[in-house]
Amino acid sequence: MAPPKPAPDQQTKKLQVYLTPVLLRAILLLLLSDTIVPQSIIKTLPGFPGDLPFELETGYIGVGERDEVQLFYYFLESERNPRDDPLILWMAGGPGCSSLFSFFYEIGPLKFNFTLNPSNSGESKPTLELNPYSWTKVANIIFIDQPAGSGFSYAKKWEAYNSSDTRSASLTYDFLRKWLVDHPNFLNNPLYICGISYIGIVVPIVVQEIYNGNEAGKEPRMKIKGYILFNPLTNRNSDINSRIPYAHRVALLSDELYESAKSNCQGVYIAVDPDNRLCASDLEVVNECVEKIYFDQILEPICLTTISKPNLLRSYRSSLEENPIDIIWSLPRLSEPWCRDNTYKAAAVWANDKAVQNALHIREGTIREWVRCNKSIQYSFGLSETVSYTFNVPSSVDYHRNLTNKKCRALIAREMDTFFKSDRRK
Known part of the structure; x- marks a missing residue:
């Protein structure tokens, strides 16, 4: 019979009690961060003269089983006070539309210069200028391409391209957890989840996942404050x-x-x-x-x-979410009146330029072509699913209702022009 083990002294007991939660947290964070791909700091971009006057970071974060889904993101620090300003996670609609579109045409720090280059339509390389109305003046922003197949995001296996409203929300939550582990300086920033159009279905689910995770003690805890939606889809029928x-x-x-x-x-x-x-x-x-x-x-x-x-x-699909290959474009001329859609071609021309993809550190061979919206994912009224996406949440109303029981701010805006500024040629 083995002799009994000696009882630990009081000091050892106290040390064990103190170290156990600390070690568990450290191990969890290590596991979460193990699959995070190092990010790239972008100093210059094709089309913009000189160095960027703001902090831009791009990268991939693996989520899902064995990190088979690789979600691409653009992160911009606030130009005012990165330490204290809110952290915004921005998602585009579709589903399957790239957040790069929001970056250039809605809330990002750069826009295409149609004064210097009136056409910006493919005859010459698009040129960029600063957007004086950028949200980065007062906030840190993560633009994410989600789900896999959107923008520069991809999956390692074909099966991993299959997604749904709830799966998209779950993987977005996992993305945010891993991103915050890799960027611990932003753990204490007020967090807001934002988006536009179809993402009105998904955003409240993501917010609910965050609250559930916090209440369950999942690390890292997020300082969630609320969500913002613009022209959101809420109930597909009504x-x-x-x-x-x-x-x-x-x-x-x-x-x-x-x-x-x-x-x-x-x-x-x-x-x-x-x-x-x-x-x-x-x-x-x-x-x-x-x-x-x-x-x-x-x-x-x-x-x-x-x-x-x-x-x-x-x-439900708007002209903002059409793919260029499905449109018969007429080349804009200076004599023609200004029209918004002619400005959208610049994004596809710019994003498909090899020099641009190299500058953004896009992994070679992961996508065949950047498109504003992926039609194998995109919602069209009357469908329950597409080739790669199942629309399994018909309404987000219950999620909105549940979130009223939390200390959660919500802003739902129906008029984009109230918040987004864009140039208009007369």
């Missing part, structure tokens, strides 16, 4: 159905047509009974009334021709 009343309120539809459609369709304008001919006839007239309206900015002109005419009720 959001689309509300387009008819909205079009009437902004005078795109006459009172007579609206009242007729409302009566004949009984206020339900999607999944209409094919035998209801009066309703179908009214909706056909509705689409004729708005087919030349630019859905994203109704006071601006359409300056492109799509393969199919816009349909107010059929597709």
Whole structure:
């Protein structure tokens, strides 16, 4: 029989009690950080003269089983006070749209210079200039391409490209945990999760995951304060159905047509009974009334021709989320009036330039072509899934409701121009 082990003295006991949680936390953080790929600090970018006057970092973080999903990000420190200013995680819509678009056209520190290079359409390399309205003036921002197949993000196996609303949210939460482990200086910054368009479904789920993780004691704890959504999809049925009343309120539809459609369709304008001919006839007239309206900015002109005419009720996808290969572009000329969509070609030209990809430290061979939105993922009304994405959360309302029980701020804005500034040529 083995002799009994001697009892540890009081000092040893105290040391064991103190070290156990510390060691466990250290081991957890080590495991989380083991798969983080070293980031790259970007000093210059093609198209911008001289050194960048702000801190830009790019990198990949592996998430999912065996890190098979590699999510690409752009991180910019606040130009005011990086230590104390909020930390924002920004996600684009689609799903499957690249956050690089938001970087250049919405809230980032750079934009394409259409004064110096009016076309910026492919005849010459796009040029860049500073955006005086950048959110980086007051906040640290992580722009993330998610899920795999968006922007420069990719998966190591084809099966890992399959995603859904809940899986996208879960992997985004894992991404944020690993990113914060690798950037511990930002653990105490107020954290906000932000996004636009379809991501209105996913963002509240991510926020809920963060609160759940904090309450479960997961490390690192995040100083979550709230979330911000712009023109978000909230409920796939009611959001689309509300387009008819909205079009009437902004005078795109006459009172007579609206009242007729409302009566004949009984206020339900999607999944209409094919035998209801009066309703179908009214909706056909509705689409004729708005087919030349630019859905994203109704006071601006359409300056492109799509393969199919816009349909107010059929597709949630906006012209912001079209891929260049699906558009018949007419080259802009100085004599033509300014139109927003002609400016969007610059992003694809710039992002597909090999010099740009080298500057951003994009892994060679991981993508065939950068596109603004990946159509194998992107949502179109009426679908339950695409080739690579399952839309398994029909509404984010319950998540919003649950978050009202937390100390969580929320801003949901329907008018982008209230927050985003963009140049307009007269």
